[in-house]
Amino acid sequence: MSPTIAIVGGGPCGLTLARLLECNGFDYVVYERDETDDASRGGGSLDLHSETGQLAIREGGLFDEFKKHARYDDTTFKITDQHGEILLDVGQGRDAPEIDRFLLRRIFLESIPKDKIRWGHAVTGNKLDEDGVPVLEFSNGSTASGFKLVVGADGAWSKVRPLINQAKPIYSGKYFVESRIYPSSPQYGALATKVGTGTLDALGPYQQMIVQKQGDSSYRIYYGFLAPEDFASNGTVDLSNGEAVRKLLLSKDFFGDWVEEMKDLIRHSDTFRSWALYSLPAESLDWKPVPGVTLIGDAAHVAVPFAGEGVNSAMKDALVLAKKIAEHRTGDGLERAVREYEQDMFPRGRDVITRSMKNGELLFNKEGPHAFIRALTDGSF
Known part of the structure; x- marks a missing residue:
C-alpha cells in the first residue's frame, strides 16, 4: 500500500517532492499558504547544479520543460571592489543555468494534479493526537490528520519543526x-x-x-x-x-x-x-527520529545564502527522501525510509550551514573583496 503523505509548503522544495511522489504512484497532498496558484509571486533567480537541482528535475521527467526557461548564458560571476574595478570574471560555460524561482515553481505546479494541492492552507500549529499521529491546524480554522508521514517543507520558520525539535533560526x-x-x-x-x-x-x-x-x-x-x-x-x-x-x-x-x-x-x-x-545552528541537525514526521529544505537546515547551495540542497533532500520512500514502500518501510533519509541529510545540511557561515565572514569583512578572492584562489571558499 502506498503511504499517505502530507507535504507542508508548496515552494520548489515541497513541489519537487510532490512531483517525485507523483511519478512513483504515491498518495500525497500539498498544503500551501498561498490563496491561489499565482506562481509569479516573487523570488529571485536560482542556479541549478547538475548533480542536485538538475538531477531532481530529470528524475521528475521535467528536464525538457526546464530547458525552455533555463538561462545557460547567465552563469558568469564577476567580483568588483567598491570602486567598480573588476577583479575576477569567472563561470562562463558552467553547467549551472539560472531560472527564475517563479518559473521553476510553475513547471512543478503544472506537473501535479490540481486536486493534490490545498491552497490557502497556512499551518498555524500542530499537535500529536492520543496515538502520536500529527494533527495539522490551519489559519482557515480547519485541521487535518491521519497521515502516515508529514513532511515539513515550510521554510525557515517551519511550523512542522517543533514536532521534531525546538531549534530556531x-x-x-x-x-x-x-x-x-x-x-x-x-x-x-x-x-x-x-x-x-x-x-x-x-x-x-x-x-x-x-x-x-x-x-x-x-x-x-x-x-x-x-x-x-x-x-x-x-x-x-x-x-x-x-x-x-x-x-x-x-x-x-x-x-x-x-x-x-x-x-x-x-x-x-x-x-x-x-x-x-x-x-539554524549546525548542531541542530542530529535529532532522534520522530515517527510520522520529517523536514526538508530550509525547514531542516536554513543557512545564510553564501555557499551557492540553497535550492539545490533542498531539491537534493526531496530527491533522497522520495527515493528512500520508493525503495521501502511496503510494511513499516516508511519509518525506515525517513530514518535513512535523515542520516543522509544531516551531514549535508551541517556542511551547508557551516560553509555558508564561513563564507559569509569572508564576504563581510574589513578587507572588502581581497579575503574572498584569496579564498577562491586557494580553494578554501
Whole structure:
C-alpha cells in the first residue's frame, strides 16, 4: 500500500517532492499558504547544479520543460571592489543555468494534479493526537490528520519543526535590502554594460552589492550590510518610502564612499524589500527520529545564502527522501525510509550551514573583496 503523505509548503522544495511522489504512484497532498496558484509571486533567480537541482528535475521527467526557461548564458560571476574595478570574471560555460524561482515553481505546479494541492492552507500549529499521529491546524480554522508521514517543507520558520525539535533560526547580523532596476530605467543601459548576463558581486568593507540578471531582463539588486535584526522596524527607515531608503543607503554609514557608478544603482533602484539573514545552528541537525514526521529544505537546515547551495540542497533532500520512500514502500518501510533519509541529510545540511557561515565572514569583512578572492584562489571558499 502506498503511504499517505502530507507535504507542508508548496515552494520548489515541497513541489519537487510532490512531483517525485507523483511519478512513483504515491498518495500525497500539498498544503500551501498561498490563496491561489499565482506562481509569479516573487523570488529571485536560482542556479541549478547538475548533480542536485538538475538531477531532481530529470528524475521528475521535467528536464525538457526546464530547458525552455533555463538561462545557460547567465552563469558568469564577476567580483568588483567598491570602486567598480573588476577583479575576477569567472563561470562562463558552467553547467549551472539560472531560472527564475517563479518559473521553476510553475513547471512543478503544472506537473501535479490540481486536486493534490490545498491552497490557502497556512499551518498555524500542530499537535500529536492520543496515538502520536500529527494533527495539522490551519489559519482557515480547519485541521487535518491521519497521515502516515508529514513532511515539513515550510521554510525557515517551519511550523512542522517543533514536532521534531525546538531549534530556531539565529540572526546572522547580516542584512540585505532588495530592489530592482527595469529596462525602462535611464540607468539600465549602463548597468547592462557593466554586468551583462549573470551576476556581479561588489564588495567593500563589511558591505556588499549583488546585481543579478533576471529572466525578464531586469536586474535584481541586493544591498548587504551589518545591521540589527529589527533594522526595518526600529524606525531607522521606512522601506515603503523609496526616497528615504535611497538617502539612507547613500549616506556615509552605508554606501556613501562607493564609486559613483555603483551609487547610481541606489539612485535608480525601486521597490525596496528587507531580507534579514538567518541560520539554524549546525548542531541542530542530529535529532532522534520522530515517527510520522520529517523536514526538508530550509525547514531542516536554513543557512545564510553564501555557499551557492540553497535550492539545490533542498531539491537534493526531496530527491533522497522520495527515493528512500520508493525503495521501502511496503510494511513499516516508511519509518525506515525517513530514518535513512535523515542520516543522509544531516551531514549535508551541517556542511551547508557551516560553509555558508564561513563564507559569509569572508564576504563581510574589513578587507572588502581581497579575503574572498584569496579564498577562491586557494580553494578554501
